[in-house]
Amino acid sequence: MAYCKECRSFFPIPEDADDFEPSKGDCVREEQDDKGKYWRAKPVMGDNDASKCPGFIKRIGG
Amino acid sequence: MALAHEPIEYKGKLVEFPVENPAEKDIPLEEIHQHLARPSTPRTRRLKENCRWKHTAAGEFVDEGVKAGIERMRLITEAHKKSVGKPYVIRRALGLDHILRNCTVLLMADELIVGYHAENPKWIPMFPELSYMQIQDYLQSKYAPEPADEAREIADYWKPYTLQAACEPYFTKEELKEAYHPALIEAPNFANGFNSIVPPYETVLEDGLLQRIALAEQHIKAAREKLADLPWNADRLELTDKIDNWQAMIIADKAVIAWARRHARLCRIVAEHFETDPQRKEELLMIADICQRVPAEPSRGLRDAMQAKWFTYLICHAIERYASGYAQLEDKLLWPYYKASVIDKTFQPMTHADAVELFECERLKVSNHGAGKSRQYREIFPGANDLFILSIGGLNRYGEDNCTDCTDAILEAARNVRTAEPSIVFRWHPKCRLKTKRLVFECIRDGLGFPSIKHHAINAAQMLWLGRFSKNNNGATPEEAQEWANVLCMSPGLVGRRKTQKTRSEGGSSLFTEKILEITLFDGYDWSYANDQYGPHTGDPRDFKTFEELWEAYRKQIQHFISLAIRAKDISRKMEGRLLQMPFVSSIDDGCMEYGLDAMVLSEQPNPWQNPQCNIVALNSLVAIKKLIYDEKKYTMDQLIAATEEVPICQDTGVAVIFLELGQDVRIEGGYLYDAINAGVARGYTGGYLRKSMVYPPVDGKNSGDNTPAIIHTRIVPGEHLTITIAPKGGGSENMSAVGMLTPAAGYEGVKKFVVEAVKKAGPNPCPPIVVGVGIGGNFEKCALLAKESLLRPLGQPHPREEIAALEKEILEAINCLGIGPQGFGGRVTALAVHIEIFARHIASFPVAVNIQCHAARHKSVTL
Numbered sequence A: 001m002a003y004c005k006e007c008r009s010f011f012p013i014p015e016d017a018d019d020f021e022p023s024k025g026d027c028v029r030e031e032q033d034d035k036g037k038y039w040r041a042k043p044v045m046g047d048n049d050a051s052k053c054p055g056f057i058k059r060i061g062g
Numbered sequence B: 001m002a003l004a005h006e007p008i009e010y011k012g013k014l015v016e017f018p019v020e021n022p023a024e025k026d027i028p029l030e031e032i033h034q035h036l037a038r039p040s041t042p043r044t045r046r047l048k049e050n051c052r053w054k055h056t057a058a059g060e061f062v063d064e065g066v067k068a069g070i071e072r073m074r075l076i077t078e079a080h081k082k083s084v085g086k087p088y089v090i091r092r093a094l095g096l097d098h099i100l101r102n103c104t105v106l107l108m109a110d111e112l113i114v115g116y117h118a119e120n121p122k123w124i125p126m127f128p129e130l131s132y133m134q135i136q137d138y139l140q141s142k143y144a145p146e147p148a149d150e151a152r153e154i155a156d157y158w159k160p161y162t163l164q165a166a167c168e169p170y171f172t173k174e175e176l177k178e179a180y181h182p183a184l185i186e187a188p189n190f191a192n193g194f195n196s197i198v199p200p201y202e203t204v205l206e207d208g209l210l211q212r213i214a215l216a217e218q219h220i221k222a223a224r225e226k227l228a229d230l231p232w233n234a235d236r237l238e239l240t241d242k243i244d245n246w247q248a249m250i251i252a253d254k255a256v257i258a259w260a261r262r263h264a265r266l267c268r269i270v271a272e273h274f275e276t277d278p279q280r281k282e283e284l285l286m287i288a289d290i291c292q293r294v295p296a297e298p299s300r301g302l303r304d305a306m307q308a309k310w311f312t313y314l315i316c317h318a319i320e321r322y323a324s325g326y327a328q329l330e331d332k333l334l335w336p337y338y339k340a341s342v343i344d345k346t347f348q349p350m351t352h353a354d355a356v357e358l359f360e361c362e363r364l365k366v367s368n369h370g371a372g373k374s375r376q377y378r379e380i381f382p383g384a385n386d387l388f389i390l391s392i393g394g395l396n397r398y399g400e401d402n403c404t405d406c407t408d409a410i411l412e413a414a415r416n417v418r419t420a421e422p423s424i425v426f427r428w429h430p431k432c433r434l435k436t437k438r439l440v441f442e443c444i445r446d447g448l449g450f451p452s453i454k455h456h457a458i459n460a461a462q463m464l465w466l467g468r469f470s471k472n473n474n475g476a477t478p479e480e481a482q483e484w485a486n487v488l489c490m491s492p493g494l495v496g497r498r499k500t501q502k503t504r505s506e507g508g509s510s511l512f513t514e515k516i517l518e519i520t521l522f523d524g525y526d527w528s529y530a531n532d533q534y535g536p537h538t539g540d541p542r543d544f545k546t547f548e549e550l551w552e553a554y555r556k557q558i559q560h561f562i563s564l565a566i567r568a569k570d571i572s573r574k575m576e577g578r579l580l581q582m583p584f585v586s587s588i589d590d591g592c593m594e595y596g597l598d599a600m601v602l603s604e605q606p607n608p609w610q611n612p613q614c615n616i617v618a619l620n621s622l623v624a625i626k627k628l629i630y631d632e633k634k635y636t637m638d639q640l641i642a643a644t645e646e647v648p649i650c651q652d653t654g655v656a657v658i659f660l661e662l663g664q665d666v667r668i669e670g671g672y673l674y675d676a677i678n679a680g681v682a683r684g685y686t687g688g689y690l691r692k693s694m695v696y697p698p699v700d701g702k703n704s705g706d707n708t709p710a711i712i713h714t715r716i717v718p719g720e721h722l723t724i725t726i727a728p729k730g731g732g733s734e735n736m737s738a739v740g741m742l743t744p745a746a747g748y749e750g751v752k753k754f755v756v757e758a759v760k761k762a763g764p765n766p767c768p769p770i771v772v773g774v775g776i777g778g779n780f781e782k783c784a785l786l787a788k789e790s791l792l793r794p795l796g797q798p799h800p801r802e803e804i805a806a807l808e809k810e811i812l813e814a815i816n817c818l819g820i821g822p823q824g825f826g827g828r829v830t831a832l833a834v835h836i837e838i839f840a841r842h843i844a845s846f847p848v849a850v851n852i853q854c855h856a857a858r859h860k861s862v863t864l
């Protein structure tokens, strides 16, 4: 099974952040609509099941 | 071409009004707006081009893709379910906390000020805790949040917990019916969800939220010590509520800091992992640094202040609760930071031009903002995404000119970027410097439609006077009174660290005095809109002997409705204090912080504004009634009532088009039938005070004075009856008629193309929504008559032949895709129906005629 923490869009939340929780991260995605590019961040847990996520791209290396 | 005023002579001098930019003289008027727009940098040009506008027209969002998001609804519902049993103010704080820690945060290309309030830059958030009617309005629309089932479930869950459900039990069914009428009073905010606020931005910028948290903690500590003091005194029980309020403030402020810092993290991640342009990378890292520091810490430079202000705006107006407006005295608020960055260059050093760019960015941020207003409010603010009005100019608290280079930067940005929002109020005072006043007039000259100009001193005096009625004897001081800003569109209110208005139930609303006068004339009965009794019975004015009796009846009606409006506000406010607390707003108000009170409960500076809309209409009418009916006795009240009841809905009451069906066995005696018809038309148009539109000779003639002659079409039919149908036809729609001699091979497609083209060409001129009459076949004059006759058919009744009915439907759909909309304001309803009549044709001809009827399609038939 694939997990969010293995995804290229997953960025772990640093320990000194106000919203730090072990294994929690930001899912940061670049998006585009007819008005241009934008980026969105949503909190996700690293051990979330990513197998059905269309955005999942496995990170290469660590 | 730009219009310049003719020179005028004044005190012996010739004053000229040259066009400042001579090139404007050669630019067509319809293009001048875009020529005058000159965003000052490539960034603001791009931001304007790529703005995701949320404007509405005729109640609909204009741009594609705007819709309601589900995220806020979902998150506040999860928090509400999880926090059962906790004090309500804590539940509200936990709701905000849950939203801010779990919502999507967005970063748009090119921006210098970051932050949005929904999960997609084209979407808008929903507030299911306010009005269940408003949520239903969205659920039924094409803007409904998705997934639809989940949205419906959330709306059902909230119904008993809404502000609306909390307030309604304190009114009878009859009273609610009156309060929800759209044209007597502004509907209660518990029903429409509409709201306004003046956030006390100053505390956020000056103190930072960490300091506000520390203050709340000190208050809690002191309160706990007092609770433990010996001997016990029951007066201290109120401390428990205060502790809850301070606790809620802490939760809210911590959540806001965490949310701002999520933006910081996003900017950093994008800079380090996505962005390839080194300059933008730098910018993103700078923004990341700003969002890490503010609003947690005090702002130190203009970039800090602008970002902290925007975050505060989003929470107060669009996340903790919806509120319209952009109330602030912006130049006063930002001047210390402008000075630090632009003049002293001690922090975030920049030039004046950089500051102007930042203000342009702010305007575009506002233009991009979307409000989840109910349909009624989308309809009454056509062309706008919401009401955004900031104030500038006037005097400062020491009575000195408040205008600075910061004021000028705000005006220059408005002039450069040319967006409708935010609108600006200039507080006029003789002491204000000329340079700034010139800029104010340049904005007006350029056709922005703002700044509006309000009298500084009168409004300051009003603040002082109203302050005398403060419930806690803490109204405006003479210094604070100088610092007023528009709360929403009209009423002034205080700005600053405390005493600002936190909710619309504190003040500001509308009363429609002209409609109330209309129903006074009918004993409280609304015959023209709702066809029901809405006001109290105040008597039949035809029985009144004096004007004073009418005045007394009107006074009673006004008293009835104003009491209902204020009661609705007060009950809203009471319930807002129970279940719609605003802990973040409380935390940034010095008064709420000091007393441990929620922002929905503490009101220090009263605002009794209740805008009497259309007062001029009501007063003019009363003056005319007094003069013409009671003083000069030129008319009677009977005549007025009769004329009022039968008033036309357009000034163009048209040509009298008459269709006669004359039975072949009928014999007319005693005169010429056409004379009788013309006499009837003359009597109707004269006695009914309808406009007379007929002129003869047609090229350079005179008005006949009684709207004759009628245009009469006679058909001989079997039988012994005479049917007379009158179809008055206005000029605006008639002028958009078209006749085409198509080639016989054109077929259905050719007809469709011809009709749709004619409607497209007509645009808003025939006063859509229209009825489109089409004649196919016959010859040149026959098809025109067919088109006119088709308009007599009851609206929407299809043609009996299946293929023609199908063609009617197809053409109607195509017309409604043109987007012309009601009165040309855009929308899906351009035509209400397409009616086709057909006749045989010559093999070599294929005549098609289009005759358009405006939405005032009134026909009447009698059979003798």
Ligand code: SF4
Residues within 6 Å of the ligand: A003, A004, A005, A007, A008, A009, A010, A026, A027, A028, A044, A048, A050, A053, A054, A055, A056, A057
């Ligand atoms: S939600 Fe999808 S895109 Fe986001 S981190 Fe998880 S797998 Fe990747």
